[in-house]
Amino acid sequence: MKEPEHQQNTEEMMQQVRLKANELLLREEWEQSIQTYTHFISLCQTHISNPKTRPDQKLQKSLCLAFSNRAEARLKTRDFDGSLKDCDEALKIENTHFKTLMCKGKILLNLDRYSMALNCFKIANLDHLCNADSETLNGYLEKCKKLEFLSRSGAFDFSNWVLNGFKGKIPELAEYIGAVEIKKSEISGRGLVATKNIDYGSLLLVTKAIATERGILPQSKTEDLGENAQMVMWKNFVDKVVESTSNCKRTHALISMLSVGENEESLEVPDISVLRPESGQDCSFSNEKIDMGVMLNILDVNSLVEETFAAKFSGKKGDYHGVGIWVLASFVNHSCNPNAKRFHIGDHVIVHASRDIKEGEEITLGYFDVFSPLKTRKEMAKNWGFDCHCKRCKFETDISLKHEMGEIEMGYELGVDVCTTVYKLEESMKRWMVRGKMKGYLRASFWKVYSEVFVSEKLMMKWGRRVPPMEVVVDSVVEAVGGDERVLRVVIEGVKRIGGGGLAEMEKMMKLGRGVYGKVMKKQALRSILS
Numbered sequence: 001m002k003e004p005e006h007q008q009n010t011e012e013m014m015q016q017v018r019l020k021a022n023e024l025l026l027r028e029e030w031e032q033s034i035q036t037y038t039h040f041i042s043l044c045q046t047h048i049s050n051p052k053t054r055p056d057q058k059l060q061k062s063l064c065l066a067f068s069n070r071a072e073a074r075l076k077t078r079d080f081d082g083s084l085k086d087c088d089e090a091l092k093i094e095n096t097h098f099k100t101l102m103c104k105g106k107i108l109l110n111l112d113r114y115s116m117a118l119n120c121f122k123i124a125n126l127d128h129l130c131n132a133d134s135e136t137l138n139g140y141l142e143k144c145k146k147l148e149f150l151s152r153s154g155a156f157d158f159s160n161w162v163l164n165g166f167k168g169k170i171p172e173l174a175e176y177i178g179a180v181e182i183k184k185s186e187i188s189g190r191g192l193v194a195t196k197n198i199d200y201g202s203l204l205l206v207t208k209a210i211a212t213e214r215g216i217l218p219q220s221k222t223e224d225l226g227e228n229a230q231m232v233m234w235k236n237f238v239d240k241v242v243e244s245t246s247n248c249k250r251t252h253a254l255i256s257m258l259s260v261g262e263n264e265e266s267l268e269v270p271d272i273s274v275l276r277p278e279s280g281q282d283c284s285f286s287n288e289k290i291d292m293g294v295m296l297n298i299l300d301v302n303s304l305v306e307e308t309f310a311a312k313f314s315g316k317k318g319d320y321h322g323v324g325i326w327v328l329a330s331f332v333n334h335s336c337n338p339n340a341k342r343f344h345i346g347d348h349v350i351v352h353a354s355r356d357i358k359e360g361e362e363i364t365l366g367y368f369d370v371f372s373p374l375k376t377r378k379e380m381a382k383n384w385g386f387d388c389h390c391k392r393c394k395f396e397t398d399i400s401l402k403h404e405m406g407e408i409e410m411g412y413e414l415g416v417d418v419c420t421t422v423y424k425l426e427e428s429m430k431r432w433m434v435r436g437k438m439k440g441y442l443r444a445s446f447w448k449v450y451s452e453v454f455v456s457e458k459l460m461m462k463w464g465r466r467v468p469p470m471e472v473v474v475d476s477v478v479e480a481v482g483g484d485e486r487v488l489r490v491v492i493e494g495v496k497r498i499g500g501g502g503l504a505e506m507e508k509m510m511k512l513g514r515g516v517y518g519k520v521m522k523k524q525a526l527r528s529i530l531s
């Protein structure tokens with residue numbers, strides 16, 4: 001039977017729209033192709049719902065493919081929510097549609113929902129058509145399995161990458177949440193708290209950034225240029241966060257939870273489960289837009305400057321800078337005697353215990369250099385927008401009222417002989433009867449002068465008897481504020497000075513190394529770095 005003319009015209013028009021959308025997709029004109037597919041989908045749906053038209057299998061297939069292609073285009077624009085919805089529409093029409101399953105799997109991987117992604121790729125694997133793409137599919141299947149395992153176990157191992165001198169592909173990372181929960185903090189607002197005893201070096205969390213921005217920032221002579229570049233970088237970063245937030249309800253909800261730095265005591269304490277990588281599909285999210293002023297405050301308070309893993313070992317940072325926002329890490333408060341350290345690999349931040357942590361203890365990071373005197377730390381905290389309420393600051397604030405302390409600080413600032421500063425501080429601590437961790441706090445504050453003494457053969461010959469042994473100072477500092485690359489370097493230098501270390505020294509360095517870099521590599525890799 002011949003079709004009526006107007007129906008023929010509609011079909012031709014639909015055909016044209018479909019071809020146009022496909023062409024735009026091939027040309028990678030994502031926004032345009034999304035619009036054209038939207039037009040085609042609406043025409044299809046009108047046509048299908050018309051009771052006068054016959055059921056058309058071919059049109060159903062075209063509709064499925066249109067949803068699938070629009071999902072692909074939306075994925076490219078990082079509109080994950082929209083893309084997922086399109087995949088589900090396509091799968092309603094054909095539940096084993098290979099292309100759609102691949103697309104959905106990729107989105108879920110991007111959203112760190114490893115087992116759900118694995119499920120998609122498994123169903124795709126059942127499809128006979130997949131043979132053509134079996135290599136890619138197998139790659140995804142393996143990746144999902146690996147990430148799902150890492151996310152569950154936290155068994156990350158960077159040994160090969162480290163032994164390779166950080167060359168080649170960076171290790172694959174999954175999001176991971178260790179034995180921690182979000183609770184009201186004694187320091188300020190909410191904080192992250194250990195749910196069991198945790199050994200130094202153990203992994204606490206691995207979180208992917210909502211957004212990052214990286215660039216080369218010229219320094220020194222060209223200060224204006226540097227500042228300009230910094231501003232451009234910040235603007236790009238803000239744009240990226242805004243884009244991610246408007247494209248994904250979950251991201252929007254997570255960002256909205258973060259502190260603006262004021263009235264933290266009244267902030268809601270979220271359950272950590274909403275941040276778990278596999279969760280977050282059905283959180284009740286508000287659609288309320290984040291005010292730009294609020295967003296800028298959130299970014300001000302919570303963004304972190306990247307400290308890359310490789311740079312930590314080599315000590316080289318160069319002009320390369322990165323800034324980003326990592327939601328779970330944003331719940332960690334600062335302390336000048338932190339018990340955790342962070343470093344970055346790719347878009348992930350990795351936080352590990354730098355000291356033994358007791359169940360119920362708050363996890364803290366040093367937002368800035370905690371190996372500096374109280375006055376400098378106060379200034380740095382001020383730049384962050386808060387007065388530090390940590391135990392160490394409270395203790396050092398009391399001590400700073402003492403007259404001798406004022407003299408020691410002044411000598412330090414004026415750069416008087418480093419040995420005199422160390423000697424005076426040690427003698428004063430004896431008089432003030434400073435004990436235990438408190439000694440470590442003060443020694444860490446003046447670490448710069450201690451380290452100068454310990455690495456100098458000449459100074460050690462002259463002053464060695466009048467200053468405490470390096471091991472004693474290092475142990476007290478590490479116990480009080482945790483280790484640091486600089487402490488590790490001084491220990492290595494010190495061991496070299498006395499003509500190389502025995503087994504006990506090596507063990508000690510390894511222990512220190514575990515606190516500084518975490519248990520993410522086998523002994524052999526850590527030893528190669530330390531030696």
Ligand SMILES: C[S@@+](CC[C@H](N)C(=O)[O-])C[C@H]1O[C@@H](n2cnc3c(N)ncnc32)[C@H](O)[C@@H]1O
Nearest residue numbers: 188189190259261330331332333334386388389
């Ligand atoms: C990244 S947030 C940390 C989590 C925050 N407490 C919350 O409830 O979301 C940083 C903000 O926490 C507060 N904060 C962190 N460490 C602090 C400290 N040692 N003393 C006082 N306030 C601190 C400051 O308001 C800071 O701007």
